[in-house]
Amino acid sequence: MEAAADLESSLELSYSGAGPGGLPPARSRIFKIIVIGDSNVGKTCLTYRFCAGRFPGRTEATIGVDFRERAVTIDGERIKIQLWDTAGQERFRKSMVQHYYRNVHAVVFVYDMTNIASFHSLPSWIEECKQHLLAGDIPRILVGNKCDLRSAIQVPTDLAQKFADTHSIPLFETSAKNPNDNDHVEAIFMTLAHKLKSHKPLMLSQPPDNDKIHLKPEPKPATTCWC
Amino acid sequence: MSLLRRPPPDGTAPHEYNSKKKRKVAEIYQALNSDPIDVAALRRMAISEGGLLTDEIRCKVWPKLLNVKTDDLPPAPGKELREDNEDYQQVLLDVRRSLRRFPPGMPDEQREGLQEELIDIILQVLQRNPQLHYYQGYHDIVVTFLLVVGERLATALVEKLSTHHLRDFMDPTMDNTKHILNYLMPIIDQVNPELHDFMQSAEVGTIFALSWLITWFGHVLADFRHVVRLYDFFLACHPLMPIYFAAVIVLYREQEVLDCECDMASVHHLLSQIPQDLPYETLISRAGDLFVQFPPSELARKAAQQRVERTAASTFKDFELASAQQRPDAVLRQRFRDRLRVEERTKSFLTKPRTNRFVKLAVMGLTVALGAAALAVVKSALEWAPKFELQIFP
C-alpha cells in the first residue's frame, strides 16, 4: 500500500531543477519520452528514479501505460519531461502501447544487463518503434539497467556497445537502484532532454528565452558503468 | 464483518444497520439451503448493498455464482507444472512483485507460501486450458480468489471465470480487450456528453481503464474489502459490468476531469489514479442502473450506427482507423463529431430528451441496491451466454 502511495505521488514529488532565479515561463515546453523494453528490466524503477529522485521500495507489474512527469530547467528554460512507462509483456505492446507512440519526442530502450534475453529482444523493440513513429529521426537511447548486480551480468559492455553502434543509438549502462547512481540516471534523461532541446524543429514553438543561465552542465554520454 | 466496522451509510443508526445485516445473512443462508439452491436470489444478494458481507459467505456463494461444484475440485498440480510452461517466467516476475496484494501484517513466510500457491493456480489453469493466455494483471484477480477461498477452490473458480468472464482478455492478442474498452466512451456519452467531449478532445484514450478492466479493479484498489465487494458484484453480473463500473467512476469524477488540463497526459494521469474513498455502494448501484438503461446490445448498435453514418459521410475510414488505434486526422474527426453531435442532439431532442436521462438516473439511484433493477441485471447476466446459463441451470 505504501508503495502505491509512493508511485502515485511521483507527480507531486517531481521537483524542478530550476535555480532561484529561474522564473517559470507562462507555458513550458513538454518533452514526451516513451520508455520501452521487456518486462522486469526496470522501466518503472528508472522512470520513478528520475521523477521522484529515488528507487521505489516496491514496484508492481505495469499494466498498460503509466505516466510520470518532472519539471527541469535547461539553459534557463523550464521544461516538463513526461515519461510514459509502458508494460513490458508482449501482448500489451502489440495492441495497447501504440496509442502512446504518437507525438513522442524521444524513445528510451531498456534492457536488463543481468538478463541476456532482454537484450536479445531489443531488435524487435527497435523494429516496432520504427513502425509506429512517423517522424523518422527522433532521438533514441539505449539503457542497460541493473549494473549494480555486478556478479550477475550477462550482457558484456562491448557486446552492447557493438549493438548500439550498429544501430547508431547511444548506450548508457546504469542502475536505478544503486544510490550512488542517482546522478547517473538523472544525467541520462537530462542528456536526452538537452538533445531534444537542440532538436528544435520537432518541438512546439516557444518564445525565445534570453536568460541563458547554464544550470546543468551537459552530461557526457557514458558507455561504461559508473557504478 | 467488515461492514460492522465501517460507519453505517446515510446516517443509519448502528443497531439498525446491524439488524439489516443480520437479516441479509439470514436471507443468504436461506437461499443457500433451499432445494434447489436459489441462485437468482444469491445473485441479488451479491449485487445489493454490502454484497456478500463476509468471506465465510463468499466461500459458499461464489462457487454457486459460477456454478462450480465444490466436491469435484481439480487435482493438486504435479511437480512438472513449472517445468516447461512458457508463461512461468512472466508469472513468477509478476507474483514476486505483488506484495501489495497481501494483508499488510502477514508474516513473510506465510505470504511466500501463498505466493507459491498463487503461481501454481495460475499455471494449472493455463495448463488445463491451452487456449487461454496469461496477461499481466491476471495474477491480481487470482490472488483475490486465493485469499478468500484458498488454493483448491480458487483453482476451480478461477478456471471457470477464465473460460467465461475473463475469456476475452486471455486471447492470444488483446484485440477483444480493446474492443471492450471501446464501450467506455459511448457509456459516458450517454450520461454526460460534455464530459465525453472533453475527454475526446484531450485524446486521452481508454488505456487508463485497462488495468481496472482486466484485473476487476484488483490492481488499483488498496483496500481488500473494496475489492471483494466489487467481485461479489461482478460475479453476479454480465461480464461487461466492469466496463460500466469504470464509466461510473469516470462520471463520478466529472468535476475533477473537467478542471483538468485538456491534454492526454493530464487526463490520463488523473483518471488512472483511483481515489480510495469512492462511495462504492452508490457507484455499484449506478453501474447497475446504467447497464439496465444502456445495455451492451444498445451500445453496440450505437457504435455500429455511428460507423455507418461516419463512413457514409466520407470515404475516410474513421472507424477502422480508430479501432486499429491509429489516429486519423484530428481535425477531420472533429468535424465528423460536430456534425454527428448536432444530428444526435436534434434527434434526441425530438425523441427522448437527454435531460430526461439525468432525471431518470437520479430517480433510479439505488434501485439496484433495492432489488428492482437488480432483477434486470441478473436476468441480463443470464441472457449473456446461453451456454453459461445452461451450466447454471442444468
Ligand SMILES: Nc1nc2c(ncn2[C@@H]2O[C@H](COP(=O)(O)OP(=O)(O)OP(=O)(O)O)[C@@H](O)[C@H]2O)c(=O)[nH]1
Ligand atoms: N538490483 C537492481 N534491481 C533493479 C534495478 N531496477 C529495477 N530493479 C528490480 O527489477 C524488478 C523489475 O523492475 P520494474 O521497474 O518493475 O520493471 P519493469 O521494466 O517496469 O517491468 P514491467 O512493468 O513488467 O514491464 C524489480 O524487482 C526491481 O526492484 C536496478 O537498477 N538494480
Ligand SMILES: [Mg+2]
Ligand atoms: Mg513497469
